[in-house]
Amino acid sequence: MKRPPSVSVMLVLGVLVLAAVLGTQSVHAQQGGFFEPEPEPATEGTPPENALDKSDLEFFLRHLYVMNPGIDVEITDYKPSSIDGLMEVTFKATQGNRAQQRSYFISKDGRSIIEGRSYEITKNPFHENLDKLSNLGRPAFGKEGAPVVIAVFSDFQCPYCAKEAKVLRTQVAQDYPDNVRVYFHDYPLKRHKWAYQAAVAGQCIQQLDPQAFWTYHDWIFENQRSITEQNLDDKVGEFASAHGLDTLKLSPCIERQETKPGVDESIRLGRDLGVRSTPTMYVNGRRLTGNVRWAQIKQVIDYEIAYQKVTRNAGDDCGCQVELDIPGQE
Incomplete structure (x- = not known):
């Protein structure tokens, strides 16, 4: 038949x-x-x-x-x-x-x-998430154009996020330098008193120096227990000075919450995707919630690498294809 x-x-x-x-x-x-x-x-x-x-x-x-x-x-x-x-x-x-x-x-x-x-059967089973998920302009590490993308929705005050962040920051670079690209999305929970302002500060740093964002990301998770709603601004100021950031540009951005629209847009995206807790990550559109063990994440990544060799229906769009102007052609 x-x-x-x-x-x-x-x-x-x-x-x-x-x-x-x-x-x-x-x-x-x-x-x-x-x-x-x-x-x-x-x-x-x-x-x-x-x-x-x-x-x-x-x-x-x-x-x-x-x-x-x-x-x-x-x-x-x-x-x-x-x-x-x-x-x-x-x-x-x-x-x-x-x-x-x-x-x-x-x-x-x-x-x-x-x-x-x-x-x-002819579509990626997670195509609805992939269609919604936009990583444009988000902080990222890992190789552009990688066959596997991990989009992480995280909260700087969440202790489980701190554990997951450390795993991803160490293991992805070590095990998948050419095959995985990680994008960070802010999703501060309302019950966390200083998480939203920390997200605003992070996006200000991202605008000022994209590489410095990841230094900030690692620093704030490592120092999470010593940060409070009252001392956050001072702590971020100390971080900026210690790492040579232009505080004359950074401080007004944080004080005026100039990146608030970006944080709100990240939250809206998470809600559209059905994020209800942190950390939540999407591995080529497949949702993984909570503090997932690296062995489980690795299993999914390995499967996705093999799957994408056949289907090529997910992964990172690096924008590497450039059309050149050819003389004599319109």
């Missing part, structure tokens, strides 16, 4: 038929919900009948994940999915500073819910 030119591969994590609620009830009650809340089951209303009705879908999913009324729910508009016969919708649950979201496919008769993701 001849294959069609474009094949969609669907990974079904769980097919939930509305008529089988009783069969899944005990399993999900044991697993807990989105945030393992204390449940407050509904005692009024009518049974859900149509997953294409947002109220019915919310009612069903709140029961499925044992979600109490204190968890806010947002359901996106239904849209046609990449799979014939299925609609797609995103369900987002929020409680305080914590949030999770999941995608579902709904049959057009509204009777079946499929939890999972669909992939098109």
